Amino acid sequence: MSSVLYDAPGPRAKLRNKILTVLFVILLALVAWWVWLKMDDKGQLEWSLWEPFTTSQAWTTYLLPGLADTLKAAGLAMVISLPLGALFGIARLSDHTWVRVPAGVVVEFFRSIPVLLLMLFANEVFARSTDVSTEDRPMFAVVTGLVLYNASVLAEVVRAGILALPKGQTEAAQAIGLRKGQTMSTILLPQAVTVMLPAIVSQLVVIVKDTALGGVMLQFTDLLNARSTLAANYGNVVQSFVVVAIIYIIVNFIITSFAGWLEQRLRRGKKSTGAVMPTAAVGGTTATGGEGGGAPGLGTYVEKRDT
Numbered sequence: 001m002s003s004v005l006y007d008a009p010g011p012r013a014k015l016r017n018k019i020l021t022v023l024f025v026i027l028l029a030l031v032a033w034w035v036w037l038k039m040d041d042k043g044q045l046e047w048s049l050w051e052p053f054t055t056s057q058a059w060t061t062y063l064l065p066g067l068a069d070t071l072k073a074a075g076l077a078m079v080i081s082l083p084l085g086a087l088f089g090i091a092r093l094s095d096h097t098w099v100r101v102p103a104g105v106v107v108e109f110f111r112s113i114p115v116l117l118l119m120l121f122a123n124e125v126f127a128r129s130t131d132v133s134t135e136d137r138p139m140f141a142v143v144t145g146l147v148l149y150n151a152s153v154l155a156e157v158v159r160a161g162i163l164a165l166p167k168g169q170t171e172a173a174q175a176i177g178l179r180k181g182q183t184m185s186t187i188l189l190p191q192a193v194t195v196m197l198p199a200i201v202s203q204l205v206v207i208v209k210d211t212a213l214g215g216v217m218l219q220f221t222d223l224l225n226a227r228s229t230l231a232a233n234y235g236n237v238v239q240s241f242v243v244v245a246i247i248y249i250i251v252n253f254i255i256t257s258f259a260g261w262l263e264q265r266l267r268r269g270k271k272s273t274g275a276v277m278p279t280a281a282v283g284g285t286t287a288t289g290g291e292g293g294g295a296p297g298l299g300t301y302v303e304k305r306d307t
Contacts, residue, residue, distance in 0.1 A: 039238070049236040053243055058230060066215075066226025067247060073139060073222065074208045077146035081207070082200075084147065085154025090184060092159050103155075111152035116213045119145030123218055138221070142214035150207055154200065161196035162188050194266050201259035205252045223247060 009017065039045050052058040091103035110118070123141035126132045132140055165188055173183040214220035215228075223244055231240040 044238050049234075049239045052230070052234045052236065053239070058234070062226040062230040063223065063243070063247070066221060066223040067251075069139070069220070070208070070211045070222040071251070073142050073146070073211045073214070073220070074204075076143045077150060077207050077211075078204055080143070080147045081151040081154055084151040086158050086189075088151065088155035089158025089162070092155065093162060095180075107152045107155045109152075110148045111156065113149070115145050115149040115210050116217060118148050119214055119218060121145075122148075138214055138218040141218055142211060142220050142222075145214075146207055146210060149210075150203055153203055157196050157199045157203065158192070161192040161199075164195050165191055194263060197259060197263045197266075201256055204255055204259075208252060208255070209248065 036045075088103050088107050091099050092107065094100045094103070119141050122144035123137060126137050126140050126144075162184075169187055169191070170183055173187045178187070211220070211222050212224040215222040215225035219225065227240045227244045231237045234240075
């Protein structure tokens with residue numbers, strides 16, 4: 001089967017793909033074996049270096065508190081960034097210049113600055129201009145930097161998601177008398193959510209990983225900072241890196257899995273509610289352009305909300 005974007009592989013292409021797959025698996029196994037041998041030669045596979053992770057002290061004293069701070073900072077950044085990004089994304093689509101231009105300047109400004117620089121700047125602002133305690137300052141700085149950067153990125157995601165919808169959606173909503181705010185909230189945004197969801201999830205994963213920057217530069221007690229303390233006490237630097245990497249993989253896998261489930265649920269919900277909408281009377285005429293001269297082409301819109 002072929003489509004506009006993809007041609008189904010033929011017999012030769014299928015054979016070539018199988019051969020390449022086998023070669024890749026063999027190469028990956030050889031690399032893993034080489035890494036295993038090198039670690040064994042350096043004594044990094046000794047049980048004494050891995051044993052601390054089988055005890056409760058390493059987890060309750062170091063890793064779990066660090067993971068809690070990581071999730072707390074990431075959660076706060078997500079909760080603030082999502083609505084803020086949606087607000088600026090919609091503002092960039094405004095017909096009013098005094099709304100669209102300032103929103104665009106803010107988005108482009110913070111989107112162009114490295115998130116680490118934003119964290120460091122926020123830390124200095126909190127240190128010199130506020131009464132935030134020394135213990136809470138790293139958390140505030142990390143969350144502020146994450147919000148400023150990721151809200152700007154999410155604003156572009158929202159704007160692109162709305163612009164990706166067919167123009168006929170907006171025209172049809174205007175034809176039945178919906179105002180701009182009603183069109184955005186009831187027609188465009190509900191449909192754009194499914195389009196935007198993969199990009200939004202990718203950015204949420206970035207938020208979780210970027211909290212580690214605060215642990216390195218601001219002594220924020222996140223998972224990576226807790227790892228360094230643990231490694232200093234047990235002398236297992238490589239092992240602690242491996243364990244922390246696995247924890248990050250698990251957390252991000254949970255986020256992406258939940259987002260995938262949510263996306264499928266949204267798509268199923270739209271399909272289940274995608275029945276033909278009843279014809280709406282507009283000024284004594286039917287919206288399907290029937291007798292009396294209804295709005296031409298509007299019936300195309302009211303077929304399904306998700307088309």
